[in-house]
Amino acid sequence: MLLPGKANEQCGTASSKSFSTSHNGRLGIFMTIIILVCALGFFAFQQLSPSHAAYMQHKQQPAVAITTINGLKHIMQIGSTANVLDFAGKKAMVDPNPYKVAITPVNLSPTLKAGDVLVSNIGNEDKGTTIIKFPPDAGKERVFNMPAVNGVSGPSAMAFDGGKLLIANSTGNNVLMLNANGSIFQTLKSPLFNGPWGITVGQAKDKDNDKIATFFTSNKFDGKIMRVDIMDPKHGKPVRFQVTQIGQFALRGKISKIELCWLPELKVGSKKWKDVLLAIDPSNNRIAAYPHSNNLKSVVKSQTLFKGTPLNNPGGMTINPLNGDALVVNLNDNNLVEINLQKGSVVGVKQIDPAVVDAQGNNSALFGVAAVKDRQGNLKIYFTNDNTNSLNVLTR
Known part of the structure; x- marks a missing residue:
């Protein structure tokens, strides 16, 4: 049996605790609301601030x-042309x-992607017998042509024509046509060939005759530039x-290493x-340049698109796939040069090998x-390095 005073005391104690709990709860809710309001206000301020808006816009864009060599900064070696595997996977x-x-x-084939x-x-000594295949980014390099002595001797420039690989076979003094599996398809010989050096594929077909393909090649030993018309085999x-x-072309010393590229059209100035x-x-x-090259019947004078510095004994050339500029490598200073062909102006110069070339070369x-566009739309340039026996890539 509880005493009346005790009961009142207990009831009084319970009432006081209940009031305290209720008061603390309301205070907690109030403080939570204040914190949320402050947080929302701060967030809104950040969103409206110019610096944050600029940051978010930059982040989202x-x-x-990079479309020229000027924005390319990184060089990586893809692989070696000396330490390679054969068809059996052996050195x-x-x-x-x-x-x-x-x-x-x-x-083109299960082994050529x-x-x-x-x-x-x-x-x-210009008597090499191998074409080496590299994956585009990483992986083991392998000999492509099989066997490695199927007529390949001192191979220089190469070009794909349909499913065939054309090779300017400089020491063999012919042009080789290889299948996509690396086997020989046919060897082309001509009295006009004199150390075939450059090679590029031209217009595909001519409806007026039985010509099914055209390629161009140049001679290392006499400076001739030739068109080769392929006829429909019977x-x-x-x-x-x-x-x-x-x-x-005139020789540079005793030889002339003439690189070739073909374009379906080219804007030069207003033409x-x-x-x-x-x-x-x-x-x-x-x-x-030789305009209308597929229709030329004899030797004609070429048109000069660019001449002089920074070209310095140019030894290789390709076309920038993003803007149509010429990408040229120099033999005398190890520079990569980009030339705007339409304007005849220099876009950029970049040294991609530090070695100093002496007077003897x-x-x-x-x-x-060679150049491609990478997955992000940037220019990507592959190049060989004769000093290190390697294939390298220049990227963003």
């Missing part, structure tokens, strides 16, 4: 693509000295072809040329160059 015996580069345009990079090993017989000389063969002229530090590293 994709990076601007291959090769005579290295890498020169030219070709990029596989589409999937789109983006694979091919490099010609011309050899230390009943499975070997490919028929006709060779026509369309240009002549628009069709069917244009581009050629680097090492003896004059010049980039030349020792330490000259750069012979082959």
Whole structure:
């Protein structure tokens, strides 16, 4: 039995606790509301502040693509042209000295995929016998041509024509056509060939005759530039072809390493040329052009697109796929040069090998160059380095 005083005391105590709990609860809710209001206000201020808005806008916008050599800063070695595997996966015996580069345009066989990079090993005395295949980014390099002595001798420039690989076989003094699996398809020989050096594919077909393909090649030993028209083979017989000389360059010393590129059209100043063969002229530090190249019947004078510095014994050339500029590598200073062909102006110069080239040409590293667009839309440049026997890539 509780005493009345105790009951009142207990009731009084309970009432006091209940009031205290209720008061503390309301105070907690009130403080929570204040904190939320302050947080929302701060967040709103941040969103409205110019610096934060600019930051968020920058964060949301994709990076601007790099379209010239000026924004490319990183060089990475893809692999070696000396330490490679053969078809059996064993170490291959090769005579290295890498020169030219070709990029596989589409999937051509189970062993030759789109983006694979091919490099010609011309050899230390221009007697190399191998074409080396590299994955585009990483992986083990392998010999592509099988067997490695299937007529390849001192290979220089290469170009894809449909499912075939064309090789300017400088020491073999012919042009080789290889299948996508690396086997020989046909060897093209002509009295006009004299150390085939440059090679590029031209107009695909001509409806007015049975010509099914055209390529151009240049001679190392006499400076001739030629068009080779491939005719439709009859009943499975070997490919028929006709060779026509369309240009002549002077030699630089005893040779002339003329690189070639073909464009369906080219705007030069206010003019628009069709069917244009581009050629680097090492003896004059010049980039030349032959408009309407598929229709030329004899030797004609070339048109000069650019001449002089910073070209310095140019040895390799390709086209920038993002803007149509010429990308040229120099033999005398190991520089990569970008030329705007429409304006005839210099876009940029970048040294991509630090070695100093002497008067005899020792330490000259750069012979082959090829360019693609990477997955982010940036310019990506592959090049060979003769000093390190390697394939390298220049990226953003």
